[in-house]
Amino acid sequence: MVCQRGRGKKEVGRRKYNTCVIRRTAAVAAAKAAAVLSRRLRFGGGTALPGLVAERIDPDIVPALVLGLGQGSVLVTGTNGKTTTARLLRSIARAAGLRAVANRAGSNMMRGIASALVEAAAWSGEMASAGKRLGIFEVDEATLPHAASSVRPRAVVFTNLFRDQLDRYGEVEHVAQVWRATVDELPSDVTVVLNADDPAVASLADVARGRVITYGMTDTSSGVGTLEHAADARWCVSCGSELSYEAVCYGHLGHWRCPQCGKSRPEPDVQCGRLDIGAAHLDLTLWLAQGHVTARLPLTGLYNAYNALTAAAAASALGLDRVAIERGLNAFTAAFGRQERMQVAGREVQVILAKNPAGLNQVIRTITANGSQTDLVLFLNDNIADGRDVSWIWDVDFELLAGKARSVTVSGARAWDMALRLKYAGIQADGGSSPHVEPEPARALRQALEATPAGGTLYVIPTYTAMLQVRDLLARWAGRGAFWEGE
Amino acid sequence: MKGLTLRVAHLYPKLMNIYGDRGNILCLQRRCRERGIEFEVQGLELGDKLNPTDCDLIFAGGAQDREQRRVAVDLAKVKGKPLKEAVKRDVAVLAVCGGYQLMGRFYRTAEGEELPGAGVLDLHTVHPGPHAQRFIGNVVVEWNGTTLVGFENHGGRTHLGAGVEPLGRVVAGFGNNGEDGGEGAVYRNVFGTYLHGSLLPKNPRFADHVIETALRRAHKDFRLNDIDDTIENAAHAAAVRLATRRSIIG
Numbered sequence: 146m147v148c149q150r151g152r153g154k155k156e157v158g159r160r161k162y163n164t165c166v167i168r169r170t171a172a173v174a175a176a177k178a179a180a181v182l183s184r185r186l187r188f189g190g191g192t193a194l195p196g197l198v199a200e201r202i203d204p205d206i207v208p209a210l211v212l213g214l215g216q217g218s219v220l221v222t223g224t225n226g227k228t229t230t231a232r233l234l235r236s237i238a239r240a241a242g243l244r245a246v247a248n249r250a251g252s253n254m255m256r257g258i259a260s261a262l263v264e265a266a267a268w269s270g271e272m273a274s275a276g277k278r279l280g281i282f283e284v285d286e287a288t289l290p291h292a293a294s295s296v297r298p299r300a301v302v303f304t305n306l307f308r309d310q311l312d313r314y315g316e317v318e319h320v321a322q323v324w325r326a327t328v329d330e331l332p333s334d335v336t337v338v339l340n341a342d343d344p345a346v347a348s349l350a351d352v353a354r355g356r357v358i359t360y361g362m363t364d365t366s367s368g369v370g371t372l373e374h375a376a377d378a379r380w381c382v383s384c385g386s387e388l389s390y391e392a393v394c395y396g397h398l399g400h401w402r403c404p405q406c407g408k409s410r411p412e413p414d415v416q417c418g419r420l421d422i423g424a425a426h427l428d429l430t431l432w433l434a435q436g437h438v439t440a441r442l443p444l445t446g447l448y449n450a451y452n453a454l455t456a457a458a459a460a461s462a463l464g465l466d467r468v469a470i471e472r473g474l475n476a477f478t479a480a481f482g483r484q485e486r487m488q489v490a491g492r493e494v495q496v497i498l499a500k501n502p503a504g505l506n507q508v509i510r511t512i513t514a515n516g517s518q519t520d521l522v523l524f525l526n527d528n529i530a531d532g533r534d535v536s537w538i539w540d541v542d543f544e545l546l547a548g549k550a551r552s553v554t555v556s557g558a559r560a561w562d563m564a565l566r567l568k569y570a571g572i573q574a575d576g577g578s579s580p581h582v583e584p585e586p587a588r589a590l591r592q593a594l595e596a597t598p599a600g601g602t603l604y605v606i607p608t609y610t611a612m613l614q615v616r617d618l619l620a621r622w623a624g625r626g627a628f629w630e631g632e
Numbered sequence: 633m634k635g636l637t638l639r640v641a642h643l644y645p646k647l648m649n650i651y652g653d654r655g656n657i658l659c660l661q662r663r664c665r666e667r668g669i670e671f672e673v674q675g676l677e678l679g680d681k682l683n684p685t686d687c688d689l690i691f692a693g694g695a696q697d698r699e700q701r702r703v704a705v706d707l708a709k710v711k712g713k714p715l716k717e718a719v720k721r722d723v724a725v726l727a728v729c730g731g732y733q734l735m736g737r738f739y740r741t742a743e744g745e746e747l748p749g750a751g752v753l754d755l756h757t758v759h760p761g762p763h764a765q766r767f768i769g770n771v772v773v774e775w776n777g778t779t780l781v782g783f784e785n786h787g788g789r790t791h792l793g794a795g796v797e798p799l800g801r802v803v804a805g806f807g808n809n810g811e812d813g814g815e816g817a818v819y820r821n822v823f824g825t826y827l828h829g830s831l832l833p834k835n836p837r838f839a840d841h842v843i844e845t846a847l848r849r850a851h852k853d854f855r856l857n858d859i860d861d862t863i864e865n866a867a868h869a870a871a872v873r874l875a876t877r878r879s880i881i882g
């Protein structure tokens with residue numbers, strides 16, 4: 146696109162085009178080389194570095210390479226559920242016979258998108274089987290405006306908006322404003338896919354110029370019933386009054402209504418009409434315009450049911466058919482850090498990333514749902530990617546764990562903060578002892594495994610950077626490849 | 633300490649609870665109950681009246697700008713006057729972050745809008761604009777011969793007037809305005825601070841100081857007995873280590 150700039154004089158234009166192509170080729174080549182190198186040197190899988198290199202050489206690499214995606218692109222943003230929703234959508238795209246180009250889990254800023262595009266492109270910058278290529282990019286809440294203008298997506302999907310890393314993203318209200326401004330500027334041929342159950346997300350429909358598709362949970366029998374402490378958008382976007390809820394799913398998601406001005410949850414276009422949450426599976430029936438979809442997923446927890454619903458809504462916004470949605474959902478496999486199960490030292494280990502109150506509340510409800518005593522290890526880091534402010538743990542309902550934990554280990558740079566929070570929540574392990582504190586991650590993980598009975602399940606609940614540490618340790622101990630292989 | 637009750641008026645718990653402020657209430661409750669002191673907390677939302685003779689401690693937490701605007705209106709119309717009356721009667725006040733800003737004379741937002749405060753503290757806060765650096769990070773403050781630890785995250789710069797003292801001196805972090813080395817403010821029995829994290833659980837001595845201040849009004853020379861603070865002290869020490877190490881690196 147940008148290469149065609151300055152076409153005023155033909156000659157100048159042609160020369161410019163040539164330098165542009167050269168620069169593009171150089172950018173792709175250098176980025177591909179960086180990817181190979183960083184994998185060989187095990188620099189964390191090379192998820193961001195190639196994109197960084199490519200963007201440095203050619204700042205317009207993303208707008209140029211997306212032109213090779215014959216099926217266009219979709220962006221997935223929101224506080225929680227981006228990675229799993231994007232992954233579910235990839236599975237659906239695959240079932241529809243498309244070839245997805247997607248950024249790696251959590252690498253959701255511009256350089257992550259650039260890396261994915263470079264990897265999919267040939268050395269020339271051309272995309273093989275371009276006609277079947279669909280870009281599926283998860284995008285950090287703050288990166289959305291830039292991503293929307295560079296990628297020029299066919300659809301933008303919003304999951305939810307919760308308080309998350311206030312030191313990094315700013316206030317929830319600030320993120321909401323950025324989203325409104327972005328949606329307001331989207332061309333009218335872009336479809337916006339919105340969560341009807343989240344008042345802050347649903348109200349983006351007010352500023353959308355193009356088609357809007359909403360999705361929501363109609364079966365609320367698995368909901369938490371009342372608003373949790375971590376509920377954020379409890380005020381009406383239009384008039385500021387306190388919203389009332391007919392049903393609460395979790396956080397502030399539910400069937401909401403403003404008693405003052407009458408604004409209320411829109412009737413969703415795509416609905417989850419039936420939901421059964423098992424210990425290791427979700428069984429759901431989705432209602433789409435094209436008919437019903439039934440699926441069983443190797444995930445659990447209400448928040449993951451939302452992810453499946455969101456992916457189905459996104460797929461129908463992209464015009465993918467019902468059969469592909471059903472096949473794609475049923476073919477889904479869990480990812481590392483998102484409930485993937487693995488065997489380590491005779492125990493089943495499940496790593497579940499948790500980085501904000503709404504997410505961690507859902508994780509706690511999920512792991513305590515089957516009534517048996519749980520073994521868990523919590524890792525709390527305070528690096529930039531985790532959020533440097535650990536105040537958020539005081540907004541989590543750890544009290545739900547009381548009496549349900551057999552062994553609790555806490556670790557990470559802020560292990561003592563977590564230990565203190567658990568003391569307040571009245572969490573004591575089996576014998577009435579306090580949680581075991583071991584700031585050093587490898588030792589903590591080993592001790593937590595030892596505290597878990599053979600054949601039992603250990604839940605590992607890390608913040609983002611802790612997940613990267615844990616992942617490498619577990620991959621080594623379980624004798625398998627690093628996470629980025631086969632993802 | 634039988635028969636004692638700490639009565640807390642929690643201002644705007646639904647509107648002003650953004651930075652783990654629940655931890656402060658949980659802490660007051662726990663530290664009272666462990667000493668056999670009854671604990672009562674009353675949440676006062678927009679429109680609810682504050683009775684200055686009805687409480688020993690008034691608590692206000694942090695909020696986003698939008699909520700702060702609505703609180704400012706309520707302070708002006710409903711709660712500002714009784715709040716001043718309570719301060720005059722030496723009721724203890726603990727105000728954190730946004731709550732702290734609104735205890736002052738005014739808060740000028742990033743957009744230049746001036747929100748009137750309750751005026752119980754002689755200070756004002758100015759946000760230099762949407763592009764100004766936010767003061768974000770771990771803080772260590774020298775207070776009363778010991779330290780306070782917490783996390784700050786504010787765009788507003790607070791400047792103290794002649795009538796108030798800073799709560800402490802900044803050892804690591806920004807504090808009130810990033811210039812004069814002061815953090816927070818004290819006037820009579822009012823404590824204002826930018827520190828959350830949550831503030832009280834990790835600062836057990838300060839938490840006890842607030843409780844004692846609140847109860848001494850009715851019970852002169854009241855002192856709390858020591859309780860087991862092993863985990864509290866470990867968390868405090870770890871926070872000091874992290875904050876000071878990082879400030880050296882930059």
